[in-house]
Amino acid sequence: MNLQQKLLFYKYQGTGNDFVLIDNRNDFFSKNDTRLIKFLCDRRFGIGADGLILLENDKVSDFKMIYYNSDGNQSTMCGNGGRCIVAFAKLLDIIDSKTVFSAIDGLHHAAINGSVVSLQMIDVHEINSRRKHFFLNTGSPHHVQIVSNLDTLAVHQEGAKIRYGIYGEEGSNINFVDQVDSETFNIRTYERGVEGETLSCGTGVTAVALAMHKNNNTKSDKVNIVTRGGKLQVTFTLENNSYTNVRLIGEATLVFKGEIRC
Ligand SMILES: N[C@@H](CCC[C@H](N)C(=O)O)C(=O)O
Numbered sequence: 001m002n003l004q005q006k007l008l009f010y011k012y013q014g015t016g017n018d019f020v021l022i023d024n025r026n027d028f029f030s031k032n033d034t035r036l037i038k039f040l041c042d043r044r045f046g047i048g049a050d051g052l053i054l055l056e057n058d059k060v061s062d063f064k065m066i067y068y069n070s071d072g073n074q075s076t077m078c079g080n081g082g083r084c085i086v087a088f089a090k091l092l093d094i095i096d097s098k099t100v101f102s103a104i105d106g107l108h109h110a111a112i113n114g115s116v117v118s119l120q121m122i123d124v125h126e127i128n129s130r131r132k133h134f135f136l137n138t139g140s141p142h143h144v145q146i147v148s149n150l151d152t153l154a155v156h157q158e159g160a161k162i163r164y165g166i167y168g169e170e171g172s173n174i175n176f177v178d179q180v181d182s183e184t185f186n187i188r189t190y191e192r193g194v195e196g197e198t199l200s201c202g203t204g205v206t207a208v209a210l211a212m213h214k215n216n217n218t219k220s221d222k223v224n225i226v227t228r229g230g231k232l233q234v235t236f237t238l239e240n241n242s243y244t245n246v247r248l249i250g251e252a253t254l255v256f257k258g259e260i261r262c
Helices: 034-041 079-091 155-165 203-212
Strands: 007-015 017-023 051-056 066-068 099-105 108-115 116-120 134-137 141-146 173-181 184-191 196-198 224-226 229-239 241-252 253-261
Touching: 007 079, 017 079, 034 203, 051 079, 066 079, 079 099, 079 108, 079 116, 079 203, 079 241, 079 253, 108 141, 134 203, 141 155, 141 203, 155 173, 155 184, 173 203, 184 203, 203 224, 203 229, 203 241
Parallel strands: 017 051, 066 099, 141 173, 184 224
Antiparallel strands: 007 017, 007 253, 051 066, 099 108, 108 116, 116 241, 134 141, 173 184, 184 196, 224 229, 229 241
């Protein structure tokens, strides 16, 4: 892209996890321009977002999702971003109420009804239980830790300590969880690549629901998760020690669209 070109963007949010979405079906966007992506996500000098998502043509599905964290680097799957891109594809008339699209972790089936998007996540075959935490991959890597002081916890500080202390260069997202009732949990998440707390993280919400089920904190296959930015539900089937048919369900909405000079 040339300098000082106008770029059309759409800003979406899913439970307060916010994204810049760009229709890149004609392949104009400079995908390796880390500086540009970081600038667009900057809350003071740019549009402001936790991440940036490109919607592209795909040979085997309705469209392709390419996800970048706000640090400008391409990353692994984003669950809230996945729900937002389904709403975006509907706005662009690429899909109607059902879709299958490609992302870095494979094909995702999804359905949209009004502003509610139900997104199928990858199957989870392994949840590692450690003395004080769980680790699993729900499309992105997640550390899940039960705490009793969720409201007052210094999530940024504690999350960074664990992210760099345990997981080194590659890192992980860090979720802190507190049980509310037999099927409801409050969570707060430190996101890798944003390097701070976000209001919600969809792959993190999914990880918490599955880890809490695996640990017998809940017996329900419909788990409610309350994030700082709103409520999500995770449903799943447990077969042969694997979690399949995992769905992340909640609202995804357009906040505004605009043009930015960059
Ligand atoms: N916000 C996301 C997770 C995005 C990826 C994550 N920051 C990482 O790099 O692992 C979500 O909703 O899942």
